[in-house]
Amino acid sequence: MRLYRSTINPIRTTKVDWLVDEHVAEVADDGPRALITAVASAAKRNKYQLLAWVVICTGLATFNALTIPPSYTATASLVLEPRALNAGPTSVNPAAMSLDANQAETELQVIKSERLLTYVFESQNLGKHSDFAFQSPSMFSRMRGYIQAALSNEPTRPPTAEESRQIAFANFAARVDVRRIGQSYVVDVSFTSSDRELAPRVANAIASAYLWQSLASKTDKARNGAEFVQGRLNALSAQVSAAAAAVAAGTLPTTAVPDADSRVIGAAVQPLGPSAPRRGLIIALGAIIGLTTGFIILIVSQVFDRRIRTREVLIHATGLPCLAIVPEVRRWKGVSRLSEKDMCSLVSLRPEGEFAAAIRDIRTSIMLARSSRQGHGNDVVALVSWTRDAGCTLICANLAHIVRESGAKVTIVDADIRQKGWSLADQSPQAAISAPLTLADALTSDTPVNESDLLEFEGIALLPGRSSSSRINQLAYLSTPKMAQIFDMARNRSEVLLDLPPLCVGADARAAAQYADVVVLVAAAGRTTRDELAAAVQTLKSAGANVIGAVLNRAGA
Structure with a gap:
């Protein structure tokens, strides 16, 4: 405790001494603790406004979660097989079989390649599907287009047939996910669609297309190779036909394809429930965002609030x-x-x-x-x-x-x-x-x-x-x-x-x-x-x- 003396100069000869707690006088300068205390007081003072903001954010998140169309994800699994370093009609030495980590990563890019996905896209005739077809732009997109056109002095026009096909293919490719499971040689091929039946069909078609592409390459080598064996060519041709039919049907090959560089270990099946949106997570995230932004607003307002x-x-x-x-x-x-x-x-x-x-x-x-x-x-x-x-x-x-x-x-x-x-x-x-x-x-x-x-x-x-x-x-x-x-x-x-x-x-x-x-x-x-x-x-x-x-x-x- 100390004696506090007024700093005002009185016109009287006697000043008034007051007892003021030093701790109380210094609370306002107590650094972060003072800010936390002030924010807590502001939150208590504005508890109804803060609660209303959290409810609004949660309500918007709930509305968003309920209005987003559900999407379904199906996954087909492949295991990559070692390739023979010297392919020929004779038996292959196991020591000559090779598959390293770099080769596995290369195969992932092959599966996601435009050539393979284009083959699946056209085989399944997905250009007209509502999930991928060109959609009319929203009001905001149209406004943005008008502004961009005004700034660039280029007239706006609807997309051509080829541009629409490219847009549909881009939308299709964006839904394909290929990932390697850990450090293994197992590859998951996933496809997401709002159509529950389309998702497994496309995932299986992509897996079959990868088998087809591998077999087609070997068939071409066997046809052009010096050591041509008609039986070998016939076997490869049969496997290629089976893989191509599987791609068109959106299934896996009905016959064995032992000459492919991979084999299917899990077919994509029709999902039992949607993979997205995760409504509970969206609603919880909306509540968290509302609470967080509410406190941020309180902190900012408290920092700039000069009121007593x-x-x-x-x-x-x-x-x-x-x-x-x-x-x-x-x-x-x-x-x-x-x-x-x-x-x-x-x-x-x-x-x-x-x-x-x-x-x-x-x-x-x-x-x-x-x-x-x-x-x-x-x-x-x-x-x-x-x-x-x-x-x-x-x-x-x-x-x-x-x-x-x-x-x-x-x-x-x-x-x-x-x-x-x-x-x-x-x-x-x-x-x-x-x-x-x-x-x-x-x-x-x-x-x-x-x-x-x-x-x-x-x-x-x-x-x-x-x-x-x-x-x-x-x-x-x-x-x-x-x-x-x-x-x-x-x-x-x-x-x-x-x-x-x-x-x-x-x-x-x-x-x-x-x-x-x-x-x-x-x-x-x-x-x-x-x-x-x-x-x-x-x-x-x-x-x-x-x-x-x-x-x-x-x-x-």
Whole structure:
């Protein structure tokens, strides 16, 4: 613990010392932990928005998973056989058989070659199949095409028959997958299609086409070789015919093909269920993406968010102690709505509520500040904020009720002479009968202000701020000697609460703050920024105001 001394230069000879926990003051600079804490607080504060975002992302993922057409994958398995290094009519020495890893990888590329796949594509007559045929472009694709055509100055046209065939073949080849199983010589040939019956047919056709291609090559060698044997040629021709028929039928050869460089060890069968989409995974991924992006948005917004939300940030931004955290007051309760009069006397309507407890904390803090000063006369306590929506008038009116209920007299001086609309004077029945004397009237005339000129509502005396004449309001200046006389009169009769105008609208608050014994800075949680508070402290400091602390109002809004 250490003694914290206000950095504001007071006009009084006595400063107020406050006990501030060093740990609390340093929380805002605690590196990553501070960011994590801030993000956790932001997530708690925006839990319904975060939950709604996750639900939206999950719903979109569910919709996407349910609307994607199912696809089926069938797989045929081949085992590569060693090739004879010196093929001939005589028996082959096993030592002359060879198949290394590089040769296996080469065979994978042979299976995926355009020549082999084209043979299967044409044998199965897949050019007109809906899975591969040219589809009309979507609206976005058409728009992109129009933009590209406009930029390139080339007219758009539908694809020709040959281009359509090439597009269909490219779509077909993209669905073929050939992979080697580990370091073995087993090769899986897979094909994916939205047609459950087409998938195994094409996978088997590709396997048979590979056998056919191997046999056709050996047949050509036997036909052109010096050691021509008619029986050997007939056997190879029969195997080639069987492989070609299998390719056309989308099955495996019905007869043995021992001369091929591979053999089929597993035929592709019709899949029992779709291989894609994996709906559960898509939905889970959508929820994860929603949660992740939601937190990313929270982190980014928290990094760039300069608004004051917590006691620690308020202390760090102002260098002042936090006197109280005043909760947000909900004006609607069911179908009933609290009036302005009810809001100004909320501590009396709900004396056991959190709002009343926070106002009592402010009163206690002010009393502690008074106890450290010499003299025990009545004081002028000013409340000021940077913007008008901080709730300064609400706190001032309820603080007056707390002081009155403790048995002391209290006078409110409304110094916001520029504000239009509702004011505290509207709470007094006297104001409805005749135009009262206002602070603006008193400052622009030589007429002294007497106690009888004050309005009264619910036992609280009030000097209204704004005159009925707009010209008088424009001419009134809060730093005239008449201002000191008014405060002397009010201080002689009671405690004085000074409701200052916002600091951002002009120099009125700065001029009037120097007449206050203590000044309390009011910030609206989630509205007032750090920069605004820093500017407010600097403005009050330049005026010599004795700022004893800050209040975080509308917390939890």
